[in-house]
Amino acid sequence: MSAVAVQMNKALFHALTVNQFDVPLIWQLIKRAEWLRGKSRDEARSRLQGKIVATLFYEPSTRTRLSFEAAVLRLGGSVVGAENARETSSSKKGETLEDVFRVVGCYADAIVIRHHDQDELDRAALYSPVPIVNAGAGSGEHPTQALLDVYTIWREVGRVDHLTVAVMGDLKYGRTVHSLLRLLAKFPGVRVRLFHPAPLGLPDDLAQELAQAGLSLERAPDIESCIDGADVVYQTRIQFERLAGEVDPKAASLYALTVSHLALLPDHARILHPLPRVGEIAPEVDSDPRAAYFRQVENGLYMRMALLDAMLGGDER
Structure with a gap:
């Protein structure tokens, strides 16, 4: 793994707020998105081969959820998840988000989540054994x-x-x-x-x-x-x-x-x-x-591919 990739991976264990991204890091992600855009589908599929990403959506989503799931699949990874996470048995029984992350982190290499409360998401992420990506949190942020x-x-x-x-x-x-x-x-x-x-x-x-x-x-x-x-x-x-x-x-x-x-x-x-x-x-x-x-929608696919690739340790060529 290159020095740049190591630095990026370290900076992005979680992606919860845009305050984590300085200008050099933004340019690195743009560069990576452009690099992935130029790859054939076969080449891109090796990036997350063997990785599993869990998607948990506590609020409705069409574009963001499909975009993230497509990004994982384009990179060769697999997706497990709950489209209506608020309706799952664990939510109905009152399981905390901290425990959800601890449990799902045993199954997946990263968790992409949409939640209704930015503060709760930030707190719970401290307990996750795997990277958390904020896919939109109430009226808070959508990094x-x-x-x-x-x-x-x-x-x-x-x-x-x-x-x-x-x-x-x-x-x-x-x-x-x-x-x-x-x-x-x-x-x-x-x-x-x-x-x-x-x-x-x-x-x-x-x-x-x-x-x-x-x-x-x-x-x-x-x-x-x-x-x-x-x-x-x-x-x-x-x-x-x-x-x-x-x-x-x-x-x-x-x-x-x-x-x-x-x-x-x-x-x-x-x-x-x-x-x-x-x-x-x-x-x-x-x-x-x-x-x-x-065109913005299509760009979103490549930027999310770049982010997941960076967070899960993909080497930058």
């Missing part, structure tokens, strides 16, 4: 989504620094936004414009954290001023399942990106969305070359 978002920005725009990024939608409960902004704060010269329903702004503690990290944040009064001239538009859905009547569903239309808005974007700009979308990007936008959200 692998942020990594694939940065990877997509780099592939599509050509850089991650000195960008104007428009971020819209649910910034209070949107864990993808929380993680992405923390990563963008690590790169110089990034300016972020925010547009969101009044009750759904960034949590105060996160806004303070980002300001202390030097990230430029500006609240826009409307969608036009938010996206005008932006290099990247990051659109997100309003998470009504986490709301208690805080936002009128009819108000969501005020935050929708339509074809008429595209004239405000430069040719090099790219539109991203963590998906699923539920009306906040009009389908007519899909045919515009600046719409990168489906």
Whole structure:
């Protein structure tokens, strides 16, 4: 194993928060994702041969779960898991997450988990004998989504620094936004414009954290001023399942990106969305070359392959 691979493996025993990833480590993962993208399927299948990854999803997931499972299979590993982990007998009987990790760690070489509580996940990971990957934790963080978002920005725009990024939608409960902004704060010269329903702004503690990290944040009064001239538009859905009547569903239309808005974007700009979308990007936008959200999905497969390959000890060639 190369010195770089050893260092990466040591830094990534768990992947719970984007705060674990400094810029050199992010670039190493991007480099690894590009390397794996260029490999044939037969070559890639040797990377995790004989490894077993357990997937535990305590909250619903389609894209993230399938993306991780496909990443493991593409690398030659095997997957065991529970799609509805909250409905398993151990959960119904009240087994702690610490004990779940201790038990499942006897069967698998790593655990990919989506959980409803970031703090509980962080505490329980201390007891796991195998690496834990956070596949989304309530309204807290979604580190692998942020990594694939940065990877997509780099592939599509050509850089991650000195960008104007428009971020819209649910910034209070949107864990993808929380993680992405923390990563963008690590790169110089990034300016972020925010547009969101009044009750759904960034949590105060996160806004303070980002300001202390030097990230430029500006609240826009409307969608036009938010996206005008932006290099990247990051659109997100309003998470009504986490709301208690805080936002009128009819108000969501005020935050929708339509074809008429595209004239405000430069040719090099790219539109991203963590998906699923539920009306906040009009389908007519899909045919515009600046719409990168489906390419973003594919990039997620390779970034998750890179992360698992790094965490489980794959040598970097």
